[in-house]
Amino acid sequence: MKPQDPKRFDLTEGLVTMKAVVTTGHGGYEQLVYRDVPVPVPGPCEVLLQVLASSVNNTDINTRLGWYSATVTTATQDAATARDANAASPTPDGGWGQPTPFPFIQGTDCCGRVVAVAPGGDARLIGQRVLVRPSIRPSGFDALDNLWMGSDFDGAFAQFVKVPASEVFAVNSDWSDAELATIPCAYGTAENMLHRANLRAGEQVVVAGASGGVGSAVVQLAKRRGAIVTAIAGKSKMGHVKSLGADRVVARDDDLVACLGENTVDLVVDNVAGPAFGDMLKLLKPGGRYVSSGAIAGPLVTLDLRTLYLKNLTLLGCTAWDEPVFANLVAYIERGELRPLVAQSFALAQIAQAQRAFLDKTHVGKFVLIPPAPGQA
Template identity: 30%
Template sequence: MRAAVYRRFGGPEVVHVEELPKPTPGPDDVLIRVHASTVSVADYRARSRDLPKGLWFFGPLTFGAFRPRIPVLGMDAAGVVEAVGANVTRFSPGDEVIAMLGSKFGGHAEYARIPEHGGIALKPANLDFDDAASLIFGGHTAVSFLDRAGVGAGDEVLVNGASGAVGSAAVQIAKHRGATVTAVCSGANAELVRELGADRVIDYAETDFASEGLTYDAIVECVGNAPFERVESSIKPGGAYLPVISDLRGMLRARGNARRSGKAIPSSSVPSSPTLLAEVVAIAEQGGLRPVIDSAYGLDDVAEAHRRVATGHKRGNVVLRIRGAEEGAAEHHAAAEQG
């Protein structure tokens, strides 16, 4: 199979396409013929080892000391089930699925393997593969944090970094649940987040939301520039601080800050979950979560996709097309006719 591979750490140019052995599914595995994935901030961090402050020592442990431990990046995948192991009962060849591969990566290849009870679910029926892939990373992460905070109808939620992959999903999902949403982003992205459902938009270049004196039931931190100490007074008593991105100091102080303040601060770790992914699918099929795609690249242009993510200015998701769009559409229509 063809796969985007990096054999050393560095800039976007270290990622290139190679031929690798096709994975073989074990008895409990699902083998996916991948149509689309995304190049996420997590892929950028793994490739460059540019980690939040204080987390430098996690790089060698997680990604490898001298060379990449996992050469194929890609935390998500949308595609068609190619084969299943002998013990698999939930999926069959031909099923259109999405998968959150998480820290095991592997989505930037023509085939990806995942356990049946891992982060895999049937693809939203109303979306093509590019669109479906763009929901996985951000949607899964956003649902995880919003669930742990119990965000629902009547809550007031602020999303810092509302135009990124996780932020754009968090705005939509919180709004879908009946919350009032304040979105923080650049002025250039204000119209986008309004279209996603934000009730109020703050241009971070003009207004510091932490100095306004307003309070929220939950603050979703997707940037890394709003630590708990800075925004604590902006969170209502009994509210939640949701650190999608956190540095070492924030992680070490989270439990103490939560105990002292009485405000929830869940871990920034988000294990892959089929339940969370099924929730993302349900919201998308109900029209509460729509794709936000910054740009799309073919597999042979994977280095350019990494360059786009490295700018730090993408809107939503950068899609990586593993199979051609026309080929994917043909398979999708064939599967629909068979169904």
């Protein structure tokens, strides 16, 4: 590859192709193809990153499965099982409101190093270790349309990725590449929900799915804000979740209303949904808030509108991130206010193994993917 601009590391000099995982369509693990693809060339206002580490998220799996289709009504895990049983089943509307751009490279999380900038770009970025903000607001932060790296355009399941220069944030931290790669999607989603819900010190918050990537991030970030945190987790994970700072941990199978009482909670953060949704609203005080950015236990829920309006509740859906969110996260890392949670690292070529382990839900934290060094297989 011969770029138009010499502002680059020798690292990519002469490289024409790179290793990447290409998702070729909706379906099972057979759609994840590890192969050679062209090294991307940064265009105007873009930079090229060497991917140092990425990680696995529900978003990556949901996009591959076509779970965002209105025709899918089951939990992510059930949809994955169905795909394995019938890999060829079509999902015509499986994108985020638009067709998914197959074939493409997924990977929403990226810890990387800037190795090239486009002509006219800021050469001072070269060599910096950065995190990429994956939620991009193309019309600015006054509009809610957004694009996601690894869902709407090529992401970080590769040796290199090109991204808008505006979306890279240098990080001054002694964390490892793998630890930094746990942050963007999970912690950005968590911080955005708490920011949008205006969680304040002293408020009572319930966190569903607290052992997962987003849930464990919510526990830490809510405690950082001075909230009183009740976390919900499987029995085998309760001790670990408690160690993250939760004030109380309730077993997932317990009767939440009996344990916590009706009208006792200021905010519910719920990326689980499914059958427990109605009880979550019962927990909320009059004027309480419910915030969600996912529905891993099932997207269709039963809502008694009387509960909503008689209790003057606010329901918040969160996908597009507000402007302060990612810069705040980087500051929290640099001040040592967050704890990274790496469950296990895998080579990029082992992505199917990592996603299977992710769906087993026996872990706490994030599964990290490490691409090979440039020029290696």
